[in-house]
Amino acid sequence: MCWKSSKRLIILGSMLQLIALNAPLSIRSVDFKASKGWLNLFLKRNNISIRRYTQKLQTFINSLIPEINGYLHVFEVFQNHVDDYVFSI
Numbered sequence: 001m002c003w004k005s006s007k008r009l010i011i012l013g014s015m016l017q018l019i020a021l022n023a024p025l026s027i028r029s030v031d032f033k034a035s036k037g038w039l040n041l042f043l044k045r046n047n048i049s050i051r052r053y054t055q056k057l058q059t060f061i062n063s064l065i066p067e068i069n070g071y072l073h074v075f076e077v078f079q080n081h082v083d084d085y086v087f088s089i
Helices: 013-021 036-045 055-080
Strands: 002-004 010-012 049-051
Touching (some): 010 013, 013 036
């Protein structure tokens, strides 16, 4: 299950729980569990709406794959030929 914030970011519940579990001890208790109950109250308190992972979302993600692969290819070429470039600061 995933959630969308008002800024249209895709946020997985497990991601929020992991972030909460790794928060500094100065802002959470030692025995904090980041349970599903805590997650639901956090979402409600912060006005984050629940959305299901849909085919429309998967289609959008799939449409980004060629562009991401293009960027990765450019980065790989650059990385393999970094000695050919002269950088001046």
